[in-house]
Amino acid sequence: MNRTFRAVLIAITAVVVxxxxxxxxxxxxxxxxxxxxxxxxxSFYQTSGTAAPYPLTSxxxxxxxxxxxxxxxxxxxxxxxxxxxxGKLHLGRMPVTGLVQTRSANSRVTDSAAAATALATGVKxxxxxxxxxxxxxxxxxxxxxAKAAGMATGLVATSTIxxxxxxxxxxxxxxxxxxxxxxxxxxxxxxxxxxxxxxxFFLPRSSRNSARKDNRDLIAEAGQAGYTYVASEQELRSTxxxxxxxxxxxxxxxxxxxxxxxxxxxxxxxxxxxxASQATSTGNSGFFLMVEGSQxxxxxxxxxARRAIxxxxxxxxxxxxxIDFALQDGHTLVIVTADHETGGLSLSDAGERNPETRVRWSxxxxxxxxxxxxxxxxxxxxxxxxxxxxxIARKIAQLLNIRPFPQPSE
Amino acid sequence: MSARETIxxxxxxxxxxVGVGDAVHRGDRVSDAPAQQVxxxxxxxxxxxxxxxxxxxxxxxxxPTA
Numbered sequence: 001m002n003r004t005f006r007a008v009l010i011a012i013t014a015v016v017v018x019x020x021x022x023x024x025x026x027x028x029x030x031x032x033x034x035x036x037x038x039x040x041x042x043s044f045y046q047t048s049g050t051a052a053p054y055p056l057t058s059x060x061x062x063x064x065x066x067x068x069x070x071x072x073x074x075x076x077x078x079x080x081x082x083x084x085x086x087g088k089l090h091l092g093r094m095p096v097t098g099l100v101q102t103r104s105a106n107s108r109v110t111d112s113a114a115a116a117t118a119l120a121t122g123v124k125x126x127x128x129x130x131x132x133x134x135x136x137x138x139x140x141x142x143x144x145x146a147k148a149a150g151m152a153t154g155l156v157a158t159s160t161i162x163x164x165x166x167x168x169x170x171x172x173x174x175x176x177x178x179x180x181x182x183x184x185x186x187x188x189x190x191x192x193x194x195x196x197x198x199x200x201f202f203l204p205r206s207s208r209n210s211a212r213k214d215n216r217d218l219i220a221e222a223g224q225a226g227y228t229y230v231a232s233e234q235e236l237r238s239t240x241x242x243x244x245x246x247x248x249x250x251x252x253x254x255x256x257x258x259x260x261x262x263x264x265x266x267x268x269x270x271x272x273x274x275x276a277s278q279a280t281s282t283g284n285s286g287f288f289l290m291v292e293g294s295q296x297x298x299x300x301x302x303x304x305a306r307r308a309i310x311x312x313x314x315x316x317x318x319x320x321x322x323i324d325f326a327l328q329d330g331h332t333l334v335i336v337t338a339d340h341e342t343g344g345l346s347l348s349d350a351g352e353r354n355p356e357t358r359v360r361w362s363x364x365x366x367x368x369x370x371x372x373x374x375x376x377x378x379x380x381x382x383x384x385x386x387x388x389x390x391x392i393a394r395k396i397a398q399l400l401n402i403r404p405f406p407q408p409s410e
Numbered sequence: 411m412s413a414r415e416t417i418x419x420x421x422x423x424x425x426x427x428v429g430v431g432d433a434v435h436r437g438d439r440v441s442d443a444p445a446q447q448v449x450x451x452x453x454x455x456x457x458x459x460x461x462x463x464x465x466x467x468x469x470x471x472x473x474p475t476a
Contacts, residue, residue: 106444107423107444109423111421111423111466112466127421127423128421163464176466252463252464297463298461298463301422301461301468302461364422364426364459364461364468365422365424365425365442366423366424
């Protein structure tokens with residue numbers, strides 16, 4: 001083999017190795033992956049096939065509560081997605097419906113932090129605050145009180161798991177941007193199942209992809225505290241641990257394969273929480289789960305109708321998984337609502353098939369419009385009519401016999 | 411982003427008072443945020459507005475006028 005031929009061979013080998021290595025890097029590691037999603041590919045979504053409401057189900061004892069939150073999802077976002085797929089969404093078939101007023105303690109227009117704090121603690125707070133009243137007093141969330149009552153607990157989101165909505169159920173900080181502290185508190189609170197994005201807030205500063213300001217390795221700490229850490233759908237499906245930390249992206253989820261879909265995350269969370277609750281001393285203590293479709297909000301901030309449709313359908317797929325379980329179980333209360341509306345979306349020419357031609361955005365921010373709520377299962381009728389966002393947590397607490405509520409932390 | 415651009419970050423909860431292509435004067439209010447008085451730090455033209463989902467902020471790039 002002459003020298004020139006060997007050099008060419010080495011160069012070709014190097015190129016092949018480089019290509020293989022590049023392809024071995026999981027797509028989910030790239031923060032820009034979401035921009036590569038084909039927003040027009042809605043083949044993942046299966047329509048209901050009927051417009052009939054789901055059955056109200058029975059007056060059985062409530063054992064489980066699943067709260068589904070579409071971030072930024074107003075009635076028009078639901079109608080737009082529904083028109084696109086040519087039928088009612090699953091969340092549009094809830095047998096009990098109502099409205100939710102969303103204003104925060106300091107603004108007609110809430111942000112996700114204040115809204116989720118209201119939904120989680122029953123207390124109004126200022127925009128930007130997480131799990132605390134305007135004076136800084138922490139209030140225990142419905143998740144924390146359910147846990148104290150012996151129930152298993154879980155949080156699922158397509159944002160970072162430390163983002164405003166999931167954070168408000170398991171952390172207490174004065175600023176939503178304190179995601180380092182939120183990550184620590186979610187684990188210290190021993191929430192059984194945490195599934196979402198935001199690995200960068202759990203990695204030590206010495207790690208290349210860390211967003212932490214210290215060298216705490218929260219993934220290692222979680223392992224020492226009894227959590228099983230998973231980072232892929234296969235790992236998630238394989239575990240039966242009573243405590244699971246699933247972080248599938250450094251940032252928010254890309255919401256494209258190979259990541260698990262929100263529907264899969266919700267189904268797996270239910271499976272794990274059922275196992276965790278059945279493993280308790282009482283045999284079946286029930287569970288509380290919050291599932292957020294986090295990225296409807298992002299799409300609407302960008303006034304991007306196609307992305308709003310896709311994210312709403314991904315959320316609806318999760319709602320379908322939740323409803324399927326609830327109908328089979330009979331002891332599960334399901335509540336589907338939003339924290340606020342984003343974009344001031346309105347629709348016209350309802351007969352048109354091209355959504356781009358009939359949507360109007362009145363803002364790139366949030367609006368103070370009320371948002372829809374739907375409920376199913378035992379206790380569902382409680383959520384009919386017009387209510388404040390603080391009423392949601394208060395009603396859940398009442399149904400679960402959690403008193404007093406709201407409850408300040410000591 | 412070019413080196414000459416000035417970046418302003420504002421809470422995305424509230425509507426913006428400027429759009430891409432708008433001329434702004436130094437001191438003009440760029441956001442409706444009630445608790446966060448956000449003014450254009452320079453005079454120029456709004457070149458781009460991006461939504462930053464992680465920080466829930468709009469990132470406004472202003473190209474200063476010469």
